[in-house]
Amino acid sequence: MTPMPPEELGQKLRRDRSRALAQAVVTAFTERLKEEAAKQGGFLSQRHIDELNVEFQTKSEQLTAVFEQALLDATREQEELKWHAIKRPAFDRLMVKRFEHLLLHRGANGIVHGTISRRMLPGFFLALHMMMGPQERERYHWRCDAAVERIMKGRVPVDWNLIDKDEAVHDIVLDAQYSIAMHFEDIARRTDWFINITNSHLAPPAHKDAGDANWELTPPALQGLLQSLLADLGEAVSDDAAWHRLAQRHPDADRNKLALILDHLR
Template sequence: MIAANKPPRDSFKQRHHVAAFTVLEQFAQGLIHHARNHGGAITEEQIIKAIDGLREKEDLFDGAWAVLESDLESIKAREHAAVRHDPFGRLLVSRFEHLLEGDAAGTLEEGALSRDILQPFFKVIRMMVGMDMLQEIDREIHEIIEAHAEDEDELRNPSEYWDHLAKEPAVKLRINLVFARMALHFRDYDHRKKWLLQLVNDNLPSGEVHWHFTEAHCVRLLDALFGDVREILRVPEHSAELVAKMGSEDVATLREVMKSIDADIARHSAS
């Protein structure tokens, strides 16, 4: 039988691993059955028949689909409505909220980012950081909030105390790790920036107002997302803590990424 218990951790990858291998195991058992009845040999025709047999067992895929459906619903919730009711998502967006249309950023015509960017933003985060890390930090942040559940505590209601929550050292550390991991993907800065521009524009939701994510938008967004990482790298004791968590090679890469962003900001300011 095919082992369905690796990787050992209960995680996003583990759940999908188990679901997929449950289906594959059924297929393998069908082939084994055919082989035993035909002297240990299986023909191409018999393999096709085994696949057809699986198609008739609609309930076979119910368990696998339930796992996928649950995770897809979680993703949709974060992308569309969940930001203001989802502490982790809200904290991630808080890094560039000042760039979004309205309030200080002004209108789209004045260069603000459309709020339509939220959906592709979360897609980028998932692709660059990975669901395992995101789910782990999401859980840790909820644990931090629960630990401050007393009525007199300022963290008791994160929907009213976002600034305080974002400044909580344990929370800030976790958010910084997310963006540090994301920044590592910008080793080849120009190539990755072009990729980001394309991905965001390809995934903007359709609407009455057509908005385009430009290179100028992108540079300002990256500056905002990695601002705290840049500050950490400037303070020796803080950068030493980052080395302890990520390794000296990754931190050296982060320094080069920040130089590339700073140079890009300077180019756009001069133009």
């Protein structure tokens, strides 16, 4: 199924939320009017309507809280859609896709899930750039962009799930994960460094009352991020055929050493 363009998805989300709010308010008022009319023999006088208006006004704080939460949800959704709408390098998207489920988001039940704020993305990409170096990261960008062009053939929007299933793309992702993992041989020093880089380059919050306004990357959150980010590499290390394919591109790779690094990141 072709994914819905971000602009169209944003309109649909706003429309659905507005409809739900309108229906909730109309239903509440209608039910209350029916209830009061039944008490008054089926009709309401001006005095009764005025009294109901006073009652409705007293419920304004409750409605305000509902609308405020709706606006906060809308702001969060727009931030998420903005990420998908911006033309970012394919490599960056594929890296974030590994831990996207950890990003803070409100579920259908209204409960916030996730441990990582999108505010960390600028620092995350800077850390990758510093670990890989400009030439290596540029090579990953070029390879991923070429793969997207080959697979999608100009079709938009890009189907990232389809891209992710491509064998060549999987090799690119594994090569990048291998490069990242090898920087965590001294895990304590690299963890402190990664956290400092990320927290000193956090994007500003959507607004001062945003749920992640005071968020910062912590060691446990980074641990979860790295486990997801490097999950493909962990599977390759555990599989003989996958490891052989990786080792052909990285003849100096030490399987036991890499397995130890990944184990320490768990």
